[in-house]
Amino acid sequence: MTGLGLLDSFGRVATDLRVSLIDKCNLRCTYCMPAEGLDWLAKPELLTGAEFVRLIGIAVHELGVTDVRFTGGEPLLRRDLPEIVAGVAALTPRPRIALTTNGIGLAKVADALAAAGLDRVNVSLDTLRAERFARITRRDRLPDVLAGLRAAQQAGLGPVKVNSVLLRGINEDEAAPLLRFCLAAGYQLRFIEQMPLDPQHGWDRxxxxxxxxILGLLRQDFELTPEPGERGSAPAERWLVNGGPDTVGVIGSVTRPFCADCARTRLTADGQVRSCLFAHTETDLRAALRGGAGDAELAELWRKAMWAKPAGHGIDRPEFAQPDRPMSAIGG
Known part of the structure; x- marks a missing residue:
């Protein structure tokens, strides 16, 4: 495997790096974590900004990564986020840099992140109703999220994408209103199936x-036709809305998995490589890095971790078990 990119035994090559910068979050979404929160990683366990930039640099220079997405928890809780973004933007070749956020606080830092080199942003938004937002997230912060969306667009972090999860009996009647809102504002909407990544392990298919x-709900108000062209490794199936050019995406991670074309590798906030969102094993880069390992050694550890990537997440198999880490610790 020495000298190759992030190839796995099924012939897939990972070029998309998801980086969880922190496991903490300032929301308590019911499908993600309990009301009291979780046991957060201690600060010494978290990678420093310089350590993140070094590992991402290895991924770009040595392993062929072309796209970097920062996630959490909530990545805006990292005060050094602009410095991390700037460090990654200075790499040669420069990767595309994106951010997934809940949008709280985004209005305050959108300009600084754009200046640092951030290319675009995804904002999570499951409802346009304040009372429902408070019910789902256990926080009354909808105006802050909407302000963050506007600020990101004004800062040029486009296309601004909105990620929405529909929850049965709670907000599935907002499929069409969410799409109308995004079409009017110039945002790109993507619906995501709820996945079994809650720490309570209470997910019910x-x-x-x-x-x-989701598509049936949307078709009650819109004409949807498949977007022409190859989907490739993109997670979302995209549909033209009323003939286009506007589109809506649907990520059917559970019922329409795209594992065979997956091009992702993951780095957690405490320096663990995960080959899959649902992996049960991790490779510790933090210990090797802090132990003095050189770039070549770290790159080889990363290659070996990805070579063992499973064929798929296996949610439909009887023996499927959720990973020990919840989504907030793995990164979206």
Whole structure:
């Protein structure tokens, strides 16, 4: 495997790096974590900004990564986020740099992040109703999220994308209103099936609003036709809305998995490489890095971790078990 990029035994090559910068979050979404929060990583366990930039640099220079997405927890809680973005933007070749955020606080830092080199942003938004937002997130912060969306667009962090999860009996009636809102504002909407990544392990497939159901809800108000062209490794199936050019995406991670074309590798906030969102094993780069390992050694550890990537997440198999880490610790 020495000298190759992030190739796995099924012939897939990972070029998309998801980096969880922190496991903490300032929301308590019901499908992500309990009301009291979780046991957060201690600060010494977290990678420093310089350590993140070094590892991402190895991924770009040695392993062929072309796209870097910062996630959390909530990545805006990292005060050094602009410095990390700037460090990655200075790499040669320069990767594309994106951020997934809940949008709280984004209005205050959108300009600084754009100046540092951030290219675009995804903002999570499951409802346009304040009372529902408070019910889902356990926080009354909808105006802050909407302000963050506007600020990101004004800062040129486009296309601004909105990620929405529909929850049965709670907000599935907002499929069409969310799409109208995004079309009017110039945002790109993507619906995501709820995945079994909650720390309570209370996910119930029968309660999940499926991709097919989402499309059915949208077709009550819009004409949807498949977007021409190859999907490639993109997670979202994209549909032209009323003939285009506007589109809506649906990520059917559970019922319409795209594992065979997956091009992702993951780095957690405490320096662990994960080959899959649902992996049960990790490779510790932090210990090697802090132990004095050189770039070549770290790159080889990363290659070996990705070579062992499973064929798929296996959610439909009887033996499927959720990973020990919740989504907030893995990164979206």
């Amino acid at each position: 029968s309660a999940m609003v499926t991709a097919e159901e």
